[in-house]
Amino acid sequence: MKIDRRWIYLAIGIVVFIPMLVYLGFPIRVTKEVRSVYERIDSLPPGTVVMVPMEYDPATMAELQPLAYAVLRHCFSKDLKVITTSLQIEGVTIIKEDLEMIAAEYGKKYGIDYVFLGYKPYPGIVILNMGENFRKPFPRDYYGNELDSLPMMKGVYNYSSCALILNINATSGVDYWINYANGRYKAPLAIGVTGVMVSDYYTFLSSGQIFGLIGGLKGAAEYEKLINHVDLACRAMDVQSIAHSVIVLFIVIGNIAFFATKKRKKSI
Amino acid sequence: MKRELPLMIVLIFGTFMAFQYFVPHRISSDLYQEFNNWTIIIGIFAMVVGIGSLISLHYNRIKFKKPGWGYSTVTIVCLIGMMSIGLIGGTENDLFLKLYRHGLAPVTSTMFSLLAFFIASAAYRAFRARTILATLLLLAAVVVMLGRVPIGEILTGWLPRPLQFSEISNFLLYVPNTAAKRAIFIGVGLGVAAMSLKIILGIERTWLGGEGRK
Numbered sequence: 369m370k371i372d373r374r375w376i377y378l379a380i381g382i383v384v385f386i387p388m389l390v391y392l393g394f395p396i397r398v399t400k401e402v403r404s405v406y407e408r409i410d411s412l413p414p415g416t417v418v419m420v421p422m423e424y425d426p427a428t429m430a431e432l433q434p435l436a437y438a439v440l441r442h443c444f445s446k447d448l449k450v451i452t453t454s455l456q457i458e459g460v461t462i463i464k465e466d467l468e469m470i471a472a473e474y475g476k477k478y479g480i481d482y483v484f485l486g487y488k489p490y491p492g493i494v495i496l497n498m499g500e501n502f503r504k505p506f507p508r509d510y511y512g513n514e515l516d517s518l519p520m521m522k523g524v525y526n527y528s529s530c531a532l533i534l535n536i537n538a539t540s541g542v543d544y545w546i547n548y549a550n551g552r553y554k555a556p557l558a559i560g561v562t563g564v565m566v567s568d569y570y571t572f573l574s575s576g577q578i579f580g581l582i583g584g585l586k587g588a589a590e591y592e593k594l595i596n597h598v599d600l601a602c603r604a605m606d607v608q609s610i611a612h613s614v615i616v617l618f619i620v621i622g623n624i625a626f627f628a629t630k631k632r633k634k635s636i
Numbered sequence: 637m638k639r640e641l642p643l644m645i646v647l648i649f650g651t652f653m654a655f656q657y658f659v660p661h662r663i664s665s666d667l668y669q670e671f672n673n674w675t676i677i678i679g680i681f682a683m684v685v686g687i688g689s690l691i692s693l694h695y696n697r698i699k700f701k702k703p704g705w706g707y708s709t710v711t712i713v714c715l716i717g718m719m720s721i722g723l724i725g726g727t728e729n730d731l732f733l734k735l736y737r738h739g740l741a742p743v744t745s746t747m748f749s750l751l752a753f754f755i756a757s758a759a760y761r762a763f764r765a766r767t768i769l770a771t772l773l774l775l776a777a778v779v780v781m782l783g784r785v786p787i788g789e790i791l792t793g794w795l796p797r798p799l800q801f802s803e804i805s806n807f808l809l810y811v812p813n814t815a816a817k818r819a820i821f822i823g824v825g826l827g828v829a830a831m832s833l834k835i836i837l838g839i840e841r842t843w844l845g846g847e848g849r850k
Contacts, residue, residue, distance in 0.1 A: 373757040380756045394786030395793075397802060426741035427748035458744070461727075461736055490679050493672045500669060552657075563784070570809050571817045586784055609787035611752065616778050618760040623774075626764050 376618060383614045387606040394609050396602065401573055402590040405534065405558045405580030406442070412531050414447035417520070419530040419555075421537075421545070422466075423491075425458035428538035428562055434601035435560045435588035436466055436536050442595045444474035449520050450482040451502070451530065455491035456539055464510060478511075479518040486510030492544040499553035501525050527555035534580075536560040542569070550577050560587060643838045650836035690715070780805045 412418065420439060424432040443450050454463040464484055471482050478484075485506040488494045497505040502525065503515050515521045527533065533555050535545045542559050550557040556579055559569060563584030572578045582591060585608060588601035649671065656664045694708035721732045763778075765771040782788040783805025792800045834840035 371760065376757045376760055377753045380753050384752070395789050396786055397789055399806070425744060427744040429741075429745065430749070458740070461733060462741070488676075489683075490676050493675050493679075497669065497672055500665065504669060567809055567813050568817060571814045571821065574810065574814055583784075605786055609785040611756075612781045612785050613787050615756050615759050616781060618756065619763045619774070619778065622760050622763065623765055626766075 371618075371621075379614055379618075380611060383610045384607055387610050388603070391603055392606045393602075394606055396586075396589050396593050396605060398590045398593060399587075401581040401583075402587050403594065405582060406591060406594040408532060408556075408558070408579060409439075409442055409448070409534075410446065412446065412448055415449065416531045417449045417451060417524055417529055418443060419451045419453075419527070419533040421453045421455065421533065421535050422463045423454060423456040423459060423541055424463070424536065424538040425456055426462065427458075429459075429462060430604075431562045431584050431588070432536050432538055432560065433462070433466060434585065434599060434604065435582055435591060436463070437470055437599060438588055438591040438595055438597065438601065439534060439536065439560070440467065440470040441473070441597055442591070444470060444476055444481070445595070447481075451485065451520075451524070452482065453485045453494075453498075453506075454487050455494055455541055457487055457489075460487045460510075479513065480520055483515075483518055483520055484510045485515075491541040492548065495544045495548045496552070499527055499548060499555075527553045530555065532556045532558065532579075534558045534560065536582075538562050538565070546572055546577055558582070639841075639844060642844060643841070647836055647838065650832070654832075654836070687715070776808055780808060 409418065420436075420443065422432075422436050424436075440450065450467075452463065452467055454460045464486075467482065467484055468478075471478070476482055485502065486509060488505050494505045502521070506515060508514055509518065523529065527549055533545065533549055535542055535549075535557065537545070537559060538561070542561060542565070545557060545559065549555045557577070558580035559572075559578055560582035561569060561584070563586070566581065566583030566587075569578065569581055573581045582588065585601050585604050589605045592599055592601050652667070653671065656668050691712060694712050696702075697705045697708040698712070718732070718735060721729065721735065725732060759777075763770075763774045765774055779801055782791065783801035783803075788801035788805070792802075797803055831840065835843065
């Protein structure tokens with residue numbers, strides 16, 4: 369049985385569109401790899417410096433932006449101090465705006481509660497250099513301020529000044545964070561990646577190189593549930609649930625048709 | 637000399653970068669920092685070469701009216717336009733940000749979101765239980781697809797925990813997936829180490845291009 373692919377496109381279009389209008393609130397079970405990130409951040413005392421480098425662009429924004437919002441909300445609600453970079457050029461503007469928006473929600477002040485270092489080319493080299501001193505690759509922040517002029521950066525030199533790094537990344541650049549920030553500088557690292565990337569990183573989770581793994585929208589929805597702030601990810605999980613079910617339904621129909629055709633051919 | 641000099645540079649710097657990791661001394665660390673800075677500078681030159689090559693390729697397509705030359709015109713206009721606006725007004729200027737927000741961002745988001753439709757269509761056509769291996773792949777795909785979303789919880793939440801889709805999906809990701817990935821990563825790691833050694837020692841010379849052939 370051959371279904372014109374346009375029917376499949378139409379079905380997916382409909383099942384993506386309708387749950388966007390009505391929130392169904394499907395149950396979300398929190399996995400241990402997401403909970404470990406939440407618990408680690410939650411246990412930090414106010415004033416602790418954490419690093420949340422974010423590397424996503426408009427293409428992957430739908431998956432990782434909800435996660436960035438949830439993590440930043442958690443950090444700011446705990447009065448943690450956040451250092452952010454964006455080592456992917458296409459996403460710098462979005463990430464700067466996301467950071468400013470969530471910081472404003474909690475009344476946080478730039479340079480005191482959070483710092484945005486911005487972009488520098490060649491992520492591998494930048495990550496290595498930050499391991500020595502943030503001032504090497506970023507003598508100035510994104511806005512052109514000298515790092516030493518920012519109150520938050522006093523006494524903050526490199527990864528060892530940060531309680532943890534949570535890298536939200538849609539690129540293979542996440543490997544540099546694992547290899548260099550954790551491998552070379554032993555920084556406690558967790559990662560948040562897109563759904564298609566997540567299966568690549570379970571191996572680093574079980575080896576202990578990363579202490580947490582937040583995968584795609586599902587991970588973001590789990591994090592939203594943990595911080596008790598239902599937002600984009602939880603709503604999008606309804607869409608993803610129904611879309612996945614429809615894809616499975618199409619697979620089942622395809623297989624039924626396949627076996628029926630096979631049986632008919634045999635009988636002829 | 638055209639061949640020996642690059643080989644010598646690779647030997648010296650390759651050996652240094654491999655050994656400095658094990659030398660916890662200030663001089664070693666400072667040199668390492670300096671070489672990292674050089675890498676960024678060399679990389680920026682490579683970017684200039686890349687942009688030059690891109691312009692030359694598309695310019696020739698437009699010049700000889702090759703198929704798709706219209707797209708090449710769009711590429712060059714966008715490249716030069718964005719570069720000029722960014723260089724003149726800075727990356728925080730209004731026009732540059734508007735082009736980013738209302739041009740680049742919707743285009744790239746649209747491209748990526750189209751994937752959902754293609755994946756759905758491809759899944760329908762590709763996942764057929766033709767053989768035992770194909771059936772295993774199909775079952776794993778279905779379990780992970782449903783186990784990673786809340787609908788899996790609704791469908792199988794009433795079953796004993798080890799039989800729930802979310803649990804089976806976690807098992808597949810943690811055990812068979814990790815075992816296979818780790819084997820691949822170790823293989824790749826050893827391959828990279830062997831290849832690096834061959835380049836440092838001058839055994840592998842294809843990176844030198846035509847001049848590298850013995």
